[in-house]
Amino acid sequence: xxxxxxxxxxFFIVIIALAAYLLHLKQEFYLVHILSLAGIxxxxxxxLNMVIGYTGxxxxxFIAFYAIGAYSAALLSSKGFSFWAILPTSILITCxxxxxxxxxxxxxxxxxxxxxxxxxGEITRLILNNWDALTNGPKGLPRVGETIxxxxxxxxxxxxxxxxxxxxxxxVAASIFAIRRIERSKIxxxxxxxxxxxxxxxxxxxxxxxxxxxxxxxxxxxxxxxGVIYAHWIGFVSPESFSFWESVFLVCMVALGGMGNIxxxxxxxxxxxxxxxxxxxxxxxxxVLYRMLLFGLLMVIMTxxxxxxxxxxxRMALELKD
Amino acid sequence: MANSxxxxxxxxxxxxxxxxxxxxxxxxxxxxxxxxxxNFAHSEIVMAGAFFGLFLLSxxxxxxxxxxxxxxxxxxxFLLSMCVSGILGAAIERLAYRPLxxxxxxxxxxxxxxxxxxxxxxxxxxxxxxxKPYPSVFPAVNFQLGAVTINxxxxxxxxxxxxxMVALEYFVNRTKLGVAIKAASSDIETAKLMGINTNSxxxxxxxxxxxxxxxxxxxxxxxxxxxxxxxxxTYGIKAFTAAVLGGIGNIxxxxxGGFMLGILESxxxxxxxxxxxxxxxxxxxxxxxxxxxxxxLGERAQDKC
Numbered sequence: 001x002x003x004x005x006x007x008x009x010x011f012f013i014v015i016i017a018l019a020a021y022l023l024h025l026k027q028e029f030y031l032v033h034i035l036s037l038a039g040i041x042x043x044x045x046x047x048l049n050m051v052i053g054y055t056g057x058x059x060x061x062f063i064a065f066y067a068i069g070a071y072s073a074a075l076l077s078s079k080g081f082s083f084w085a086i087l088p089t090s091i092l093i094t095c096x097x098x099x100x101x102x103x104x105x106x107x108x109x110x111x112x113x114x115x116x117x118x119x120x121g122e123i124t125r126l127i128l129n130n131w132d133a134l135t136n137g138p139k140g141l142p143r144v145g146e147t148i149x150x151x152x153x154x155x156x157x158x159x160x161x162x163x164x165x166x167x168x169x170x171x172v173a174a175s176i177f178a179i180r181r182i183e184r185s186k187i188x189x190x191x192x193x194x195x196x197x198x199x200x201x202x203x204x205x206x207x208x209x210x211x212x213x214x215x216x217x218x219x220x221x222x223x224x225x226x227g228v229i230y231a232h233w234i235g236f237v238s239p240e241s242f243s244f245w246e247s248v249f250l251v252c253m254v255a256l257g258g259m260g261n262i263x264x265x266x267x268x269x270x271x272x273x274x275x276x277x278x279x280x281x282x283x284x285x286x287x288v289l290y291r292m293l294l295f296g297l298l299m300v301i302m303t304x305x306x307x308x309x310x311x312x313x314x315r316m317a318l319e320l321k322d
Numbered sequence: 323m324a325n326s327x328x329x330x331x332x333x334x335x336x337x338x339x340x341x342x343x344x345x346x347x348x349x350x351x352x353x354x355x356x357x358x359x360x361n362f363a364h365s366e367i368v369m370a371g372a373f374f375g376l377f378l379l380s381x382x383x384x385x386x387x388x389x390x391x392x393x394x395x396x397x398x399x400f401l402l403s404m405c406v407s408g409i410l411g412a413a414i415e416r417l418a419y420r421p422l423x424x425x426x427x428x429x430x431x432x433x434x435x436x437x438x439x440x441x442x443x444x445x446x447x448x449x450x451x452x453x454k455p456y457p458s459v460f461p462a463v464n465f466q467l468g469a470v471t472i473n474x475x476x477x478x479x480x481x482x483x484x485x486x487m488v489a490l491e492y493f494v495n496r497t498k499l500g501v502a503i504k505a506a507s508s509d510i511e512t513a514k515l516m517g518i519n520t521n522s523x524x525x526x527x528x529x530x531x532x533x534x535x536x537x538x539x540x541x542x543x544x545x546x547x548x549x550x551x552x553x554x555x556t557y558g559i560k561a562f563t564a565a566v567l568g569g570i571g572n573i574x575x576x577x578x579g580g581f582m583l584g585i586l587e588s589x590x591x592x593x594x595x596x597x598x599x600x601x602x603x604x605x606x607x608x609x610x611x612x613x614x615x616x617x618x619l620g621e622r623a624q625d626k627c
Contacts, residue, residue: 058428104612110427111360115566116611119604122559126604130597244555248435255428293443299436300418307425 013173017166024162032161036233038273039168040226045253045265046175047222052251053260054188055215056195058114060247061121065220067128067242069094069227071135074237078146083232091224098220099213106209106216121247128239140238148235164233171225176262182218191215192260256302258309267311330470332592333585338476338545340584341483345538346561347568347576348490349411349531355507355571356527359419359427362434364535365558366441367411371536372456372549373445374403379457392460400482403540404533411532412525420521438554446551453550456543479541486534487577493530494573503527507571556600560587563607569620578618 016035023031048062072090081089105116128135136143151158151167158164182188190211193201202208231237249272257268275298279291302310346368353361378399382388388395418433463474494500505513506523514520542557543549564583568575583603590602610617 052428108611108615111354111358112566112611112615114360115562116608118559119563119607123601123604123608126598126601244559251428252432252435255432259428289447290443293440293447296436296439296441296443299439300433303429303433303436304418304421307422307429 009176013169017169020162020165020169024160029161032165034273034277036161036165036168038269039165039172040230040233041250041253041269041273042172042266043168043175043222043226043229044250045257045269046172046179046262047219047226048250049254049260049262049265050179050182050191050215050219050222052254053265054183054191054195055212057212057216058110058251059117059216059219060114060244060251061117061119061124062219062223062250063242063244063247064121064124065094065098065223066227066230066246067124067237067239068097069224070231070237070241071128071141071227073228073231074141074148075134077148077231078142080149082149083151083228087225087228090228091221094224094227095217095220098223099217102213102216106212118244118247121242121244125239125242125244128242135239138239140236142236148232151232158232164229168229168233171229175222175225179262187211187214252299256299256309258311261309261311264309264311268309271310328592329589332588334470334472334476336585336588337581338479338584339588340564340581341480342538342541342545342557342580343561343564343584344577344580345483345486345534345541346557347565347580348487348573349535350562351565351568351570351573351576352503352507352527352531354565355573356503356510356524357419357423357430359430360434360562361419361528361531362431362558363414363418363437363441364411364531365554365561366438367407367414367532367535367554368539368542368557369445369549369551369554370410370441370539371403371407371532372539372543372553373449373454374406374536375399375540375543376454376456376549378402379459383457396459400537400540403536407536407539408529408533411528411535414532415525415528420524442551442554449551451551453548455548456546458547459544475544479545482537482541486537490530490534490573499523499526560603563603566607566617567610569617572617572619575617575619582618 020032020035023035044062044066048059051057051059051062069090072093073086076086076089077083101120105113108116129138131137135141142148158167190201190206193204193206194208194211198208230241253268253272254265255268256271257266258264276291276295279294283291346364349364349367350361353359353364379395382395382399388398414437418437419430422429422433460474460478465472465474465477492500494503502513502518502523503526505516505518506520506527510520513523538557538561539549539554542553560583561580564579565576566579567583568577568579570576583606586606587599587602591599594602
């Protein structure tokens, strides 16, 4: 059963890779761009899912860590470091921030945690917007005269949309693999135990604040990867890419698709990234303006029709089999 | 750059802003008290209220009768726009939140975000993506009270806010309906068992919160002279901070939190850095939550969720 699921996943990834290549051949570069963007969101949503979906901690400021990843990458790259050196460094920096923020917060619950993370997200954006000496303020990075160096892989330069798409797809696949491992490990089960009943989990000998902090910190790895790739891919970062709305959309992707379920999350991302684009294409002309209006309405309708998410988690059944 | 000469203007500005925050935060705190949910769309109601006020003002100002009678003009504008915003608030609850009451706690939040997005775009598309000027109803006259200068609009905002807050306190503590709200807020299941129609109480809470939010929207328009479709977000976040600061679910707490936040923010902007004005609000919020998660006046245990 599980093997079949894994094969299906690999098949799915291959299909997407081929589809992207087809779009590339047909010169639909914009669509490849959207696919890459969706890939970045999948990375972010997978990270956020670890906190919201598995551990049950509502995080409304996840985008701040994406921003920290992207900004640290932009800064390091303009100092001459290569992508492969920046990636681990940025992950480390981002996780350090996440750990330091998480440490005092782990005894807060539910909405309080949500609000503090929201506050931290806004603080990060405001600092990026105002600390001219480091972040170049609203003008963003890199500064005039500096550039973000392109990614090189075995003397091969990544410069087309499709090559970035494959890079992102690789990291998405690797993340899914890693998350599957975590999910079935002792730690992964501890995450879910905390979500289901924190007091019971504690009684079973789980050090809940440590495990929560672990989940909080690991999730930042995915945000950092997404941020580093984004900075290299777009070649420019500015505070407006990291607004509160982005965090909110991420939460919606996770919750609408089906919390705790990787397939559900991918579906959620496709829906939320794809739907506005789809509406843009189908509505056409003047109606393009109305797409966000429709999008808001659809969000309400979807939550009412399927409050458990479109593809909900089947964890319970799986858990009993283990 | 800052010296003691600016402390009074900043203080007055802070109290004015604080009064507005306090009015908005009442909507958050009352809803949270009863349903334990963050009504994310409340900030859009503030924006909508500001626009309703704008329509009504420009409509009534066409009549010389109202032009000559300021008190009647303001009363009718405020009351009518309160009704409209209140109905909007209750309608949002009925359509977007009530079907989700039995689901997990994240879903109403997402639905609220959808509503927020819908309303913002609705106002942007049907009215204007640009800022709209607010008619000045009465002249800004400066008054000198000792070392303090305060203008007529600031006095008006502070008086109106305090008036509504006192009225709300009276309503909640002294009337039968108000006591029903308090009962629902302390334990909604038991309130239901006591024969309270909790559905109508919830509608009422949304109506009152939204009506006060609408008033706050008009006051923002009068204070700054212009309104925009995306103005709600900042006020919403600040007001929510104020509600948490005072102790969420606690009505006097929301008022205290609003005034404190307004004052701290203006003083911080004047004495430390105006670019980081908004950062102070969030730092205060984080510190309060870490060290006193129940807020300044909150009695609700943090684990009740």
